Structures are given as structure tokens and as C-alpha cells.
Amino acid sequence: xxxxxxxxxxxxxxxxxxxxxxxxxxxxxxxxxxxxxxxxxxxxxxxxxxxxxxxxxxxxxxxxxxxxxxxxxxxxxxxxxxxxxxxxxxxxxxxxxxxxxxxxxxxxxxxxxxxxxxxxxxxxxxxxxxxxxxxxxxxxxxxxxxxxxxxxxxxxxxxxxxxxxxxxxxxxxxx
Amino acid sequence: xxxxxxxxxxxxxxxxxxxxxxxxxxxxxxxxxxxxxxxxxxxxxxxxxxxxxxxxxxxxxxxxxxxxxxxxxxxxxxxxxxxxxxxxxxxxxxxxxxxxxxxxxxxxxxxxxxxxxxxxxxxxxxxxxxxxxxxxxxxxxxxxxxxxxxxxxxxxxxxxxxxxxxxxxxxxxxxxxxxxxxxxxxxxxxxxxxxxxxxxxxxxxxxxxxxxxxxxxxxxxxxxxxxxxxxxxxxxxxxxxxxxxxxxxxxxxxxxxxxxxxxxxxxxxxxxxxxxxxxxxxxxxxxxxxxxxxxxxxxxxxxxxxxxxxxxxxxxxxxxxxxxxxxxxxxxxxxxxxxxxxxxxxxxxxxxxxxxxxxxxxxxxxxxxxxxxxxxxxxxxxxxxxxxxxxxxxxxxxxxxxxxxxxxxxxxxxxxxxxxxxxxxxxxxxxxxxxxxxxxxxxxxxxxxxxxxxxxxxxxxxxxxxxxxxxxxxxxxxxxxxxxxxxxxxxxxxxxxxxxxxxxxxxxxxxxxxxxxxxxxxxxxxxxxxxxxxxxxxxxxxxxxxxx
Ligand code: HEM
Ligand code: SF4
Ligand code: SF4
Numbered sequence: 001x002x003x004x005x006x007x008x009x010x011x012x013x014x015x016x017x018x019x020x021x022x023x024x025x026x027x028x029x030x031x032x033x034x035x036x037x038x039x040x041x042x043x044x045x046x047x048x049x050x051x052x053x054x055x056x057x058x059x060x061x062x063x064x065x066x067x068x069x070x071x072x073x074x075x076x077x078x079x080x081x082x083x084x085x086x087x088x089x090x091x092x093x094x095x096x097x098x099x100x101x102x103x104x105x106x107x108x109x110x111x112x113x114x115x116x117x118x119x120x121x122x123x124x125x126x127x128x129x130x131x132x133x134x135x136x137x138x139x140x141x142x143x144x145x146x147x148x149x150x151x152x153x154x155x156x157x158x159x160x161x162x163x164x165x166x167x168x169x170x171x172x173x174x175x
Numbered sequence: 176x177x178x179x180x181x182x183x184x185x186x187x188x189x190x191x192x193x194x195x196x197x198x199x200x201x202x203x204x205x206x207x208x209x210x211x212x213x214x215x216x217x218x219x220x221x222x223x224x225x226x227x228x229x230x231x232x233x234x235x236x237x238x239x240x241x242x243x244x245x246x247x248x249x250x251x252x253x254x255x256x257x258x259x260x261x262x263x264x265x266x267x268x269x270x271x272x273x274x275x276x277x278x279x280x281x282x283x284x285x286x287x288x289x290x291x292x293x294x295x296x297x298x299x300x301x302x303x304x305x306x307x308x309x310x311x312x313x314x315x316x317x318x319x320x321x322x323x324x325x326x327x328x329x330x331x332x333x334x335x336x337x338x339x340x341x342x343x344x345x346x347x348x349x350x351x352x353x354x355x356x357x358x359x360x361x362x363x364x365x366x367x368x369x370x371x372x373x374x375x376x377x378x379x380x381x382x383x384x385x386x387x388x389x390x391x392x393x394x395x396x397x398x399x400x401x402x403x404x405x406x407x408x409x410x411x412x413x414x415x416x417x418x419x420x421x422x423x424x425x426x427x428x429x430x431x432x433x434x435x436x437x438x439x440x441x442x443x444x445x446x447x448x449x450x451x452x453x454x455x456x457x458x459x460x461x462x463x464x465x466x467x468x469x470x471x472x473x474x475x476x477x478x479x480x481x482x483x484x485x486x487x488x489x490x491x492x493x494x495x496x497x498x499x500x501x502x503x504x505x506x507x508x509x510x511x512x513x514x515x516x517x518x519x520x521x522x523x524x525x526x527x528x529x530x531x532x533x534x535x536x537x538x539x540x541x542x543x544x545x546x547x548x549x550x551x552x553x554x555x556x557x558x559x560x561x562x563x564x565x566x567x568x569x570x571x572x573x574x575x576x577x578x579x580x581x582x583x584x585x586x587x588x589x590x591x592x593x594x595x596x597x598x599x600x601x602x603x604x605x606x607x608x609x610x611x612x613x614x615x616x617x618x619x620x621x622x623x624x625x626x627x628x629x630x631x632x633x634x635x636x637x638x639x640x641x642x643x644x645x646x647x648x649x650x651x652x653x654x655x656x657x658x659x660x661x662x663x664x665x666x667x668x669x670x671x672x673x674x675x676x677x678x679x680x681x682x683x684x685x686x687x688x689x690x691x692x693x694x695x696x697x698x699x700x701x702x703x704x705x706x707x708x709x710x711x712x713x714x715x716x717x718x719x720x721x722x723x
Contacts, residue, residue, distance in 0.1 A: 013224055014231075018423045021291045022431060026449035030459045032346055033444035043370035045363070107362030118356075118364040122444075157444040161371055174371055 038125040038154035040094075044164040044171075045114045048088050048106060048136040049143075054080035086138045088115040093131040094123065103137050125156040132162060132171055146171050201492045202605055202664075203308050210306035215662070219701050222659060227697060229415055233660035235300035237412040240398070241420060242293045247391060249286035252279070254388065259380035261340055261372065265438045268339040272434055284428030287451070290332055292424070294453040297325060309664070311486040313404070313526055313552050320401040322483040324394065331390040332454035337383045342448050343455070345369070345439035350458040357469030372441045404550055405666070406527045501579070501604075501617065501630040503569035504553040509544045510572075513565035516542035523560035525635070525666045526552050554665040555636035562640060576629075576636075577644045583618055583627040584648040596627035598652035598714050599645050601637045604630045606658045607700040612707075622707055626654075626714050633657065634695075635667040642693060652692045652717030654710060659697040692717055 033039075054062060062080040085106045092100040100119060107113030117134075132148040148162055148171035161174040203211050221230045231238060256279065258267040271279035301321060304310050310318040336347045352365035368374055402408035411417070436448050450459055461471060507529075509520075521529045521544065528550035531542040544557075544566065557566045564573040584595055596619065602609065613621055613628055620626040627650070631637060634657035645653045657663060694713050698706050 013221065014419060014423070017292070017295060018427055021288055021295065021453075022427055024452040025287065025291050025433075026431075026451065029447050029449045030462075031447040032462060033446055035446060037444060039444055041370065043367050045367075113362060116363050116367065118366050118370070157446060159442050159444060161442075163370075 033122070033157055036125050036156055037122055038156060039159045040121045040123075040128075040130060040154070041159050041161045042090075042092070042117055042119045042132065042163075043161060044117045046088060046117070046134070046164055047114045047166070048085045049138060050081045051084050051086055051138075052082035084111040085113075085115075086136050087111075088117070089133075089135050089137040090117060090119070091133045092119070092121070093129075094121060095129050096131075123154070125154050125158075127151060127153045130162075134164070134171060148172070204489050204492055206489060207306055207308055210302075211308065214303060214306045215700060218662065219699055222699065227659040229413055230660055231412075231416055232299075232303065234409065234412040234416055235296055235303060237409045238416065238420065239293060239296050239300060240410045241412055241417055242289045242296060243391075243394070243398075245289035245421070245424065246286055246293060249282045249289065250387075250391075252282045253286055254384075257338065257384065259384060260377040261375050261380075261439065263377075264338060264340040264380055265435065268341075268435055272432065276432075280432050281425070281428045284431070284433040285424055286335075287433040288424050288427045290335065291451065291453045292420075293328060294332070297321075297328065301325070303661075305485075307661070307664075311489060313528070313550050315486045316404050317401050318486055319483055320397050322479075324397050324401070326479075327390060327394055327397065329454060329457075331387065331394070332451075334383050334387040334390065336451070336455060338380075338387060339435045340375075340380075340439045341435040341437060342439055342445045343436045343450075345441065346445045346448065347455060347458065350461060354461075354468035354472055357472060369441055375441070404527050406525055502555060502558075502571045502576075502632055502636070504555070504632050505569040506548060507546045507551055507553065507555075507557060507566060507568045509546060510565045510567065511536050511538075511543055513563045514540075514543050514561075515563055515565075516540035516544070517562075519560045519562060520544050520557035520566050523556040523635070525554065525556060526550050528552065529557050529566075552665055553632070555632045556665065556667075559636050559638035559641055573638075573640070576641055579629060580627075580641070580645055580650075581648050583629065584645075584650060594625070595649065597625045597650070597718050598654065599627040599629065599650045600654040600656055600710060601629050601631050601634060601641075603634045603657040603663075604632060605664055606634075606656060606662075606698055607703055607706060612703065620707075620710055623711050623714060625718075626710055633663065633665045633667055635663075635665055646692070651720070652694070652713060654713055655693070655695045656706065656710075657695075657697055659699065662700075692720070 059080045087103045087105045090100065090102045090104060091098065099121065102119075104115050104117060105111055106115050129151050130148065133145055134147075135145040136143050146164065146169075150173075152160060154160060162171055163174045164171050201208075218230065218232050221232050225231065227233065253268075253271060256267055256271050256275075258264060268283070271283050273280070304314075304318070304321070333347060333351055337344045337351075349366060349369050352368060356364040356366060368379060402410070412420075450456065452459075460466070461468065516531060516534060518531060521531050523529070528547050530545055530547060532545045534540050534543050536543070544561075546557075553568060555568055555571075558568050558571060559573055559576055560566070561573060566572060567575075580599065583599060586595060600620065609630065611621065613619065613630075614624070617630055618628055620628055634655045637655050642653050642655075657667060696706070696709055696713075698709075
């Protein structure tokens with residue numbers, strides 16, 4: 001009953017999936033970024049201020065309250081003031097045009113974590129004016145505004161990363 | 176004889192209905208029919224080229240296993256040389272590719288191409304089970320686990336493409352983390368892990384490496400559940416197919432060794448790179464359409480869930496009142512009064528639906544047979560496998576089958592001049608379109624009135640003792656006509672392939688009869704004329720064989 005044919009058609013059929021895999025395992029290639037593109041990347045994390053900060057009086061009251069409790073209940077790491085923190089306001093201008101304006105909430109269900117920022121802008125390589133401002137989003141005119149303002153020459157297919165560290169307390173280009 | 180014809184009179188009502196049958200029932204839901212037709216057509220072409228015994232389309236599940244083993248074995252070798260850390264990862268893979276060109280390099284290529292093949296083959300496997308209507312009802316477990324396997328295999332491929340830490344890995348990690356960031360898993364955007372070169376730590380390589388090792392374990396578990404309700408799943412392809420695939424993979428690896436792109440540098444943008452479309456194509460689509468990960472993922476998930484739920488959406492077509500069906504496919508029953516607790520029906524069942532449980536009726540046997548209705552395909556294999564007539568479907572058991580055959584070979588009472596048939600054909604009602612093929616009472620082949628017919632749900636329900644009974648009541652030959660290979664809806668061919676490797680002691684297999692009066696014909700639904708000829712030819716043969 002067994003009939004076998006090894007025809008050219010059979011060989012072709014057998015090699016069809018092989019050729020298929022041969023081709024599509026690498027072809028066609030794809031260009032994710034053109035040679036004349038550059039990228040500005042802002043990636044940082046920042047701990048913003050608490051929504052409520054204790055003044056002198058409140059702090060005293062708080063310390064007293066803690067001291068009045070039995071020793072094992074004096075939770076050492078608890079601090080005076082609210083747990084939750086304010087959002088962060090981020091604004092970015094590219095060549096004088098406002099390209100992003102965002103208010104970002106801190107992480108955590110109680111908004112008590114840090115604020116994470118990850119934003120990227122892709123544009124034609126060459127010189128560009130970059131301005132970034134960042135401040136804790138709070139109704140307080142005295143609050144510090146971090147500003148990054150520079151005229152940069154963006155190299156083709158290069159990523160320029162602007163970051164923030166609490167040590168320098170400034171927005172800087174990551175080297 | 177007297178007692179027997181009484182029995183014939185008492186046949187279930189369904190028989191009377193079947194005797195008037197004219198129309199061929201439709202088994203395939205209408206929505207699958209165009210795809211089903213194309214599938215049958217393509218399978219037919221492959222059968223012509225490879226023969227049904229070696230048709231790779233009939234072995235896709237087992238080919239998937241083969242490719243998986245190749246990927247696993249080659250992966251273990253690569254793992255031994257892989258080093259963790261950005262530069263070390265790239266260099267160690269480069270060393271395998273260049274430094275060990277003729278072993279490490281080839282093994283890396285085998286690893287890549289077997290994974291690509293895996294994706295291709297499971298997609299074809301899925302299309303095939305879908306359009307051959309093998310994914311619904313009692314098959315839902317295989318369908319759902321299969322559908323779950325696809326994204327898992329894809330994810331495995333993505334973790335694999337991370338490991339060489341080349342430009343492709345860079346693109347993959349950023350694209351993948353963009354997608355993951357849109358999920359509410361962590362507040363920190365995952366892309367920050369890839370913000371600059373120093374952000375990428377050896378720990379990340381450690382995690383990815385072990386993910387790449389852990390996912391196959393998950394795959395093995397899924398594959399096990401996948402085959403859980405399929406008895407005797409065929410997990411190794413025939414030797415010729417195995418060798419051909421291994422040879423093809425090796426050729427591919429020699430002709431086009433897998434290589435890395437340039438080393439990853441997060442301070443630069445990825446330009447033009449080669450893409451493995453089987454795994455990374457989706458990232459290209461995301462990039463090209465500028466899709467936001469979250470939305471695409473959400474809608475993709477919704478569509479895919481709908482797709483997985485298709486077994487509950489697509490329903491059986493309505494059967495005609497006058498459908499051709501000698502044996503109705505209804506609930507299977509076990510008559511405990513006759514059951515001896517032997518394992519025959521359980522062994523015959525292709526879907527693990529018949530089980531042996533502890534004896535409950537106090538009889539002196541250890542076990543008794545029990546059907547799990549949700550697993551049961553109503554294929555009828557168990558009905559005739561039970562030599563004691565304990566299993567029945569719609570009133571049909573071993574005795575009724577035998578009586579029906581007796582009736583075919585008994586002259587009509589009034590003597591309407593019709594001759595007694597020479598031989599009998601058991602025809603699977605799904606194997607080809609029976610409309611017009613049979614006489615109106617479905618008991619003869621229309622063009623060869625010499626050939627009696629019994630239409631069965633599947634030829635797996637024809638047992639050796641039924642064949643012997645045919646000889647006893649005067650049949651000179653017996654034909655068993657069913658589907659080829661995977662075309663059999665109830666995996667009868669699987670049993671045959673599987674059992675042929677064993678000692679052949681399975682009493683319910685007609686194959687155990689070696690006799691030239693028995694002919695098993697596995698036919699193509701597209702060549703009805705040939706079936707007619709073959710039936711005629713065989714009938715002539717047995718006629719003369721007995722005459723001489
Ligand atoms: C790693 C991937 C896979 C492996 C190793 C695999 C393997 C197998 C094997 C060995 C069988 C039994 C074949 C037989 O003996 O009749 C089978 C059947 C089946 N597979 Fe898969 N499969 C995979 C993926 C899939 C996928 C992605 C789907 C669909 C979404 C799928 C759906 C099915 C169905 C519905 C059956 C039952 C068919 C029947 O009962 O005739 N499988 N598979
Ligand atoms: S084959 Fe018959 S006797 Fe044996 S266990 Fe099954 S039902 Fe009982
Ligand atoms: S009818 Fe088929 S699937 Fe159902 S119990 Fe019997 S052999 Fe198993």
C-alpha cells in the first residue's frame with residue numbers, strides 16, 4: 001500500500017519552510033532611527049516635598065506624643081508631617097517651543113514614593129536650544145525651580161541624556 | 176436465527192431513521208468551511224508528494240516537540256559558555272560564533288533556526304487544528320493551553336534576543352520595556368533600566384538568563400497539559416521526517432550562520448538592523464505604526480482572548496433530520512451488568528474519556544468502566560472494543576452492530592429480488608461526501624449493489640470480532656473505509672501509528688487481522704470516483720478469490 005514519490009515538487013515543498021526561515025530570520029532589515037536623527041532623553045527620579053511640612057510647634061508636639069508612648073511603640077522612623085508628597089511639574093522647550101508640560105505624581109498608592117521621569121524626544125541632528133524646568137508642584141513661590149538651559153549640538157544617532165541627582169541637586173547632562 | 180431476527184426488529188428508532196437517509200450531514204461549522212476546503216486541498220497535495228504516512232502536515236504537533244528538543248539541547252550548550260554583564264555577554268556570544276565557528280557557531284545557528292521553526296510550525300499547527308475543526312468541545316483544553324503557549328514561546332524568543340547584548344538586543348529591550356511600562360506592575364518606567372550604559376548591570380543579565388531557562392520549564396508543563404486529554408499523543412515524528420528536519424536545520428546553519436549585530440551602546444540610537452521577523456516583527460510593527468504599547472497591548476489582548484474563546488462561540492451546524500448516520504452520536508453508556516472491568520474500552524478511547532474506577536456494584540471484579548461525558552467525543556471506539564457488549568451509544572452495542580450486519584446479509588422477507596451482497600464496506604460518515612454514493616436505505620453502494628454498507632461514525636469503531644462476524648454471516652470480503660492520517664477527526668490514525676510500534680496485542684484493532692479478505696482504505700475526500708473504483712475492484716477480487 002505504501003507508495004512513495006520523491007518528485008521535484010516534494011523537494012521544493014520540503015525546502016519551502018527552510019527558505020521561508022532563511023529569508024525572514026533576518027530580512028528585510030528595518031531602520032529604527034534615520035542616520036540624521038538624534039535623541040534627547042530625560043530620565044530621572046526625584047523625591048519631592050511632603051504635602052504638609054511640620055513647623056517648629058507641630059514638631060515639638062509630635063515628639064512629645066512619641067515620647068509618651070511605651071518604648072516598643074515608639075516607631076523611630078516615623079516623621080512629623082504628611083506621608084504623601086507633592087507631584088513634580090516638568091516643562092520642556094525645544095528651540096523655544098513648549099514641547100511638554102506635565103505634572104507627575106509620586107509613586108506608591110499613598111503617593112509617598114519618588115517621582116519617576118522618562119521622556120524622550122527625537123529630532124533632526126544639529127544645534128538645538130533646550131530648556132527644561134522642573135519644580136515640586138506646590139503653591140509656594142519660594143520653592144526651588146531647577147532649570148536646564150543650553151544650546152547643544154546634537155550628533156547624528158546619539159542620545160543626550162539629561163538627569164538629576166540629589167547630590168548635585170541640578171539637572172545635568174549624564175556623561 | 177429466530178432470536179436474532181427478533182433482535183433486529185427491536186433495533187433503536189434511530190436505525191429506522193437512518194434507513195431513510197438521503198442527505199449527507201455537514202460536520203464542519205459553516206464559518207470554517209472555506210478554510211477547511213483549502214486545508215483539505217493543501218493536505219491532499221502534500222499527501223501526493225510525501226504519501227500520507229510521511230506527510231509532515233500530519234505530524235505538526237510532534238515536529239513542534241522535535242524543534243523544541245533541538246532548541247533545548249543547543250541552548251544548554253550555549254548556556255555553558257554564556258557570561259553575564261554587558262561586554263562579557265557580547266564577547267562570549269561572539270566567541271561562540273567566531274571562535275568556535277564549527278561547533279559553537281553552528282549550535283548557535285541551530286538554536287536560532289529551531290526557535291524560528293518552532294514559531295512557524297506552531298502557527299501552522301494552530302491553523303490546522305482550527306480549520307479542521309479540532310479545537311472545540313472535548314478538545315478545548317488542548318486549544319486553550321496551545322493558545323497560551325504562543326505568547327510564552329514568543330516571550331522566550333524575546334528574552335533570547337536580549338542575551339547577546341547587541342544592537343538588536345538594545346532595540347528589543349527598550350521596545351519590550353516600553354510595553355511592560357504601560358502595565359501597572361511597577362511605578363518606575365522599565366525603560367530607565369536602559370537609560371545609559373552603566374544602568375545595565377550584570378544582575379539584569381542574570382535575571383534574563385534565568386528567565387530564558389525558566390520559561391522552557393513552563394512550556395514543558397503547558398505542553399504536558401496540552402496533551403493531557405489526548406491519549407497516545409504522537410510526540411515523535413517518523414524517523415524520515417526527523418532526519419529531514421535535522422538535515423534542513425544543519426544546512427541552514429552552515430549556509431547562513433546566525434550572527435550578532437554590532438555591540439549595544441545605549442548612548443547611540445539603533446539604526447538599520449536585521450530583524451528576526453518571527454519574534455521581533457511585532458516591535459517593528461509597533462515602531463512603524465507608532466503605537467503606544469498600552470493600547471496596542473490592551474486591544475491585542477482583547478482580540479486574542481476572543482480568539483481563545485472561539486471554541487465556545489463556534490457551534491456545531493444543525494444536522495438534517497434525514498442525515499446519513501447509522502449509529503447516532505449520543506451519550507455513551509456502560510451497562511454494569513455486563514461490564515467485567517477489563518481495560519479494552521479504556522485502551523480504545525482516544526480522548527481519555529473512558530476510565531476504570533473501583534467496582535461499586537459488589538461484583539467480583541476490581542474495576543468497572545465509567546465515561547467522563549465532558550471528555551467524550553462520541554466516536555464510538557469503545558462500543559465495539561467491549562467484547563461483552565457492555566458499552567452502548569444510542570442503544571448500539573456490540574450485539575446491535577452484529578445484528579445490523581446480519582440484516583444486511585439476510586434476504587428481504589418478501590423476496591423483492593434483491594441479491595445478497597458479496598462483501599461489506601464499513602464507511603466512516605465523515606471520510607467523504609456520501610450523498611448519492613449509497614442506496615436510499617444506506618445499506619448498499621449505489622453503483623455496486625453487490626456491496627453492503629454500514630455507515631459508522633469512525634472506522635475506529637470497527638473491531639476484529641465485527642469483521643469476523645461479517646465472514647460468519649457470509650461476507651466474502653470486508654472493507655474499512657476511513658480518513659487518512661490526521662484527517663481522521665478522532666485520531667484513529669494516531670492509534671494505528673502508535674500501536675504499530677507496540678506488540679500489536681490490542682484486540683480492538685482491525686489491524687490484528689492479517690487476511691487478504693480485509694482491506695483498509697484510507698481515502699481522499701476529493702477522489703470519490705477512485706473510491707468507487709477501489710470498492711468495485713476489491714469486490715471483484717474477493718468474488719473471484721472465493722470462486723476459484
Ligand atoms: C509548543 C507548542 C505545541 C506543541 C508541542 C503541541 C503539540 C501537540 C501534540 C503532540 C498534539 C497531539 C497530536 C496528536 O497526537 O494527535 C497536539 C494537539 C493539539 N494541539 Fe498542539 N502543540 C503546540 C501548540 C499548539 C497551539 C499554539 C495550538 C492552538 C492554539 C494547539 C492546539 C492543539 C489542539 C486543539 C490539539 C488537539 C488536536 C486533536 O485532538 O486532534 N497546539 N498538539
Ligand atoms: S471493555 Fe467492556 S467489560 Fe471491559 S471495562 Fe470496558 S465496558 Fe467493562
Ligand atoms: S465514545 Fe470515544 S471518546 Fe467517548 S468514551 Fe467511547 S472511545 Fe472514548
